Amino acid sequence: MTAHEPDMIALSAYLDGELGVTERRQIDAHLATCAICTAHLAALQTLASDFDRLPQEKLGFDLVGVIEGRLAAAPRPPQTKPAPRWWGLLPTSLGAAAALTLGIGMGSILIGGSAAMPRMAAMSVFDTLPPGGLCLGPESCYSKGARK
Amino acid sequence: MTTEIDDGEDEQFAARARMGDRPAFERLVRRHQDRAFRFILRMIGSRDEAMDLTQETFLKAYRALPDWRSEARFSTWLFQIARNTALDALRRRRHTEFVSLTAGPDEEAIDPCDTAPLPEERLADKQRIGLLERTLRALPVEQREILLLRELEDMSYADIAATLNINEGTVKSRLARARVAVLAHYRQHGEEK
Numbered sequence: 001m002t003a004h005e006p007d008m009i010a011l012s013a014y015l016d017g018e019l020g021v022t023e024r025r026q027i028d029a030h031l032a033t034c035a036i037c038t039a040h041l042a043a044l045q046t047l048a049s050d051f052d053r054l055p056q057e058k059l060g061f062d063l064v065g066v067i068e069g070r071l072a073a074a075p076r077p078p079q080t081k082p083a084p085r086w087w088g089l090l091p092t093s094l095g096a097a098a099a100l101t102l103g104i105g106m107g108s109i110l111i112g113g114s115a116a117m118p119r120m121a122a123m124s125v126f127d128t129l130p131p132g133g134l135c136l137g138p139e140s141c142y143s144k145g146a147r148k
Numbered sequence: 149m150t151t152e153i154d155d156g157e158d159e160q161f162a163a164r165a166r167m168g169d170r171p172a173f174e175r176l177v178r179r180h181q182d183r184a185f186r187f188i189l190r191m192i193g194s195r196d197e198a199m200d201l202t203q204e205t206f207l208k209a210y211r212a213l214p215d216w217r218s219e220a221r222f223s224t225w226l227f228q229i230a231r232n233t234a235l236d237a238l239r240r241r242r243h244t245e246f247v248s249l250t251a252g253p254d255e256e257a258i259d260p261c262d263t264a265p266l267p268e269e270r271l272a273d274k275q276r277i278g279l280l281e282r283t284l285r286a287l288p289v290e291q292r293e294i295l296l297l298r299e300l301e302d303m304s305y306a307d308i309a310a311t312l313n314i315n316e317g318t319v320k321s322r323l324a325r326a327r328v329a330v331l332a333h334y335r336q337h338g339e340e341k
Contacts, residue, residue, distance in 0.1 A: 008324045008325075008327070008328050009320055009321050009324040011324075012320070012323055012324035012327055013305075013320050013324070016298065016305070016323075018304070018305045018320065043331055044327055044331075047280075047299075047327060047330060047331060047334075048299060050276060050277065050280045051280070051295075051299035051300060053273065053276075053277055054277060054280065054281070054300070055277075056186070057182075057185065057186045057189050057190075058182045058185070058186075059181050059182055059185040059199065059202060062178065062181075063177050063178070063181040063202065063203065063206065064174045064177050064178060066203060067177070067203055067206060067207060068174075070203075070207055071170060071173070071174075071207070071210055072170075074207055074210055074211055
């Protein structure tokens with residue numbers, strides 16, 4: 001901080017008591033010898049006292065009485081619940097896995113193994129040739145030579 | 149400058165209010181309504197609008213209480229809401245306000261011919277306070293809000309940083325620039341009187 005260029009950032013923080021001990025001491029020492037910075041600090045102090053003299057504006061009524069009804073009607077978000085831990089989900093996941101395994105097992109018993117064979121044998125009763133020796137078409141009953 | 153409010157009690161009331169205790173929230177409203185109103189009024193400049201916005205601030209706070217964390221100071225959290233509400237209102241206006249640096253219509257005009265009952269010092273005081281009020285309204289919003297939080301609300305740099313969501317270094321430099329701007333206005337307009 002030179003005498004001709006006051007460090008207003010430092011002086012402003014000095015005024016607010018927001019400097020560390022070392023910085024504060026440095027500024028104390030500088031102010032003792034620099035009339036320009038002392039004048040700038042005095043201007044900042046005057047400004048702060050002007051703010052103190054600003055009218056203390058007040059609302060002038062009890063706000064609770066005005067917003068009471070709106071508070072009662074105001075939608076409140078539900079209380080936030082803690083996120084479930086993984087072990088909290090354990091009974092659900094175990095149950096789901098057991099149900100799935102049981103379903104797959106029962107399904108494979110019903111459609112697989114010995115139960116499938118009789119069904120295939122029964123299907124073979126229906127041949128591609130109609131019963132009773134009926135012709136499928138003229139080509140299979142008459143030879144080409146007989147046509148002529 | 150500000151009425152001392154025990155923050156520890158604030159946090160107790162806020163914790164109870166968060167659990168649905170409405171009388172606890174009403175206590176918080178009564179403790180902070182004037183501070184919130186004063187800040188919004190100086191940000192906005194209109195008394196009627198500031199009253200509405202103060203109500204809006206507390207209703208927003210009530211709805212947002214489940215988001216409040218007990219490690220944050222309730223007053224800082226409330227001022228964040230008040231500030232955002234005021235900034236939204238300023239954005240809604242969508243026009244630039246031209247602020248006269250001479251006495252505004254809402255202020256008590258000082259008639260030089262009617263100074264007899266006023267002592268000179270009091271007149272000078274009134275002129276200076278009037279000038280400060282007009283200067284504040286003419287400042288950019290970011291300078292105005294930081295001055296209000298520091299000078300009127302007596303907030304520490306840490307609390308200002310939390311309220312404005314900036315770091316303390318920025319608080320330090322922005323506040324200094326705002327003060328320099330007010331002093332420049334003083335020099336430019338105050339000495340003309």
